[in-house]
Amino acid sequence: MSDPVKVLVTGAAGQIAYSLLYSIAKGDVFGEKQPISLVLLDIPPMMAVLDGVVMELQDCALPLLAEVIPTADEAAAFKDIDVALLVGAQPRRQGMERKDLLKANVKIFKSQGAALDAHAKKTVKVVVVGNPANTNALVISKFAPSIPKENFSCLTRLDQNRAQAQVASKLGISNENVQRTIIWGNHSSTQFPDLAHAVVHVNGKLMPAQEAIKDDNWVKNDFIQTVQTRGGAVIQARKLSSAMSAAKAICDHVRDWWFGTGERWVSMGIISKGDYGIQEGLMYSFPVQIGTDKVVQVVPGLTISDFAREKLDATQAELIEERDCAFSFLEA
Ligand SMILES: NC(=O)C1=CN([C@@H]2O[C@H](COP(=O)(O)OP(=O)(O)OC[C@H]3O[C@@H](n4cnc5c(N)ncnc54)[C@H](O)[C@@H]3O)[C@@H](O)[C@H]2O)C=CC1
Numbered sequence: 001m002s003d004p005v006k007v008l009v010t011g012a013a014g015q016i017a018y019s020l021l022y023s024i025a026k027g028d029v030f031g032e033k034q035p036i037s038l039v040l041l042d043i044p045p046m047m048a049v050l051d052g053v054v055m056e057l058q059d060c061a062l063p064l065l066a067e068v069i070p071t072a073d074e075a076a077a078f079k080d081i082d083v084a085l086l087v088g089a090q091p092r093r094q095g096m097e098r099k100d101l102l103k104a105n106v107k108i109f110k111s112q113g114a115a116l117d118a119h120a121k122k123t124v125k126v127v128v129v130g131n132p133a134n135t136n137a138l139v140i141s142k143f144a145p146s147i148p149k150e151n152f153s154c155l156t157r158l159d160q161n162r163a164q165a166q167v168a169s170k171l172g173i174s175n176e177n178v179q180r181t182i183i184w185g186n187h188s189s190t191q192f193p194d195l196a197h198a199v200v201h202v203n204g205k206l207m208p209a210q211e212a213i214k215d216d217n218w219v220k221n222d223f224i225q226t227v228q229t230r231g232g233a234v235i236q237a238r239k240l241s242s243a244m245s246a247a248k249a250i251c252d253h254v255r256d257w258w259f260g261t262g263e264r265w266v267s268m269g270i271i272s273k274g275d276y277g278i279q280e281g282l283m284y285s286f287p288v289q290i291g292t293d294k295v296v297q298v299v300p301g302l303t304i305s306d307f308a309r310e311k312l313d314a315t316q317a318e319l320i321e322e323r324d325c326a327f328s329f330l331e332a
């Protein structure tokens with residue numbers, strides 16, 4: 001067997017981690033032959049709860065779980081890690097937008113950026129989940145200047161999965177028969193879930209999703225709004241934010257980064273290099289393909305309609321505003 005992959009999960013005593021840890025530890029992400037060393041970071045008041053999580057992981061008697069390291073110490077947590085899954089942050093409650101969390105959460109990512117810079121492997125792959133995810137990811141990348149910018153991402157795969165599932169449900173087909181749904185921009189209610197390039201298999205035939213749906217009003221209105229506001233709808237129903245589906249999306253995101261996407265397109269927040277006219281340096285969700293070398297590349301050459309351009313720019317404007325607000329808090 002190969003050496004363990006060292007995976008840090010922050011917010012390890014929280015609700016997303018409770019679903020996520022089992023999937024990682026049993027091999028859903030790094031493969032069924034890859035041993036895992038799990039590092040679990042949370043804050044000091046949560047250490048007793050974290051002890052319970054550690055007991056449960058032990059009680060799962062999983063063959064791939066080589067080691068579990070619970071800690072409240074950032075330096076210890078980031079030491080020599082291969083993968084950082086940064087979930088730990090306040091979740092929003094009913095009536096809040098994700099950007100309302102900026103003030104509280106951005107400080108966490110500044111501090112963790114310094115720890116990442118000082119202690120992690122330079123090849124570390126970073127996925128920010130804690131909201132507002134794009135801006136927190138941008139903050140941590142700025143405070144970890146020795147880690148290549150390409151190694152930072154934020155989670156918009158949950159939005160992609162939501163979009164895929166909405167189309168599957170509309171057409172009465174299975175989720176695997178819907179491909180190339182795209183999420184552009186911010187993991188917020190300004191995100192642009194885009195079906196212009198999506199394809200579906202219906203009755204054994206591959207066709208553009210919009211041609212199969214035959215309902216432009218649904219594509220341009222109901223679909224977009226449902227995906228944009230799905231997180232809020234879950235909060236309203238559960239009084240807690242999405243956790244099971246978030247954990248599943250984190251697994252999808254990391255597995256695709258680790259092994260590559262092949263011909264599939266997936267959406268993830270990455271630092272813009274100017275593709276599709278998006279300001280360089282913003283953490284923006286694009287459609288990407290990932291090679292077996294773990295290099296992420298934006299899908300090139302997509303036609304952007306006037307309708308789409310407006311939406312791409314609106315979510316970009318929100319990200320610029322969030323970025324400026326985050327850095328003003330950090331300088332204060
Ligand atoms: N990007 C996405 O698609 C999604 C993002 N989220 C976000 O993920 C975050 C976590 O959500 P939940 O697990 O439901 O929240 P939770 O409140 O159940 O757990 C968060 C955990 O983070 C810990 N924590 C707080 N500060 C920390 C720090 N400095 N270092 C380490 N741990 C720290 C808390 O003690 C708590 O145990 C929230 O910000 C939520 O809004 C949630 C769903 C989807």
Ligand SMILES: O=C([O-])CC(=O)C(=O)O
Nearest residue numbers: 092131158231232241242
């Ligand atoms: O909506 C929230 O606050 C949690 C989240 O990010 C999501 O479910 O997409």
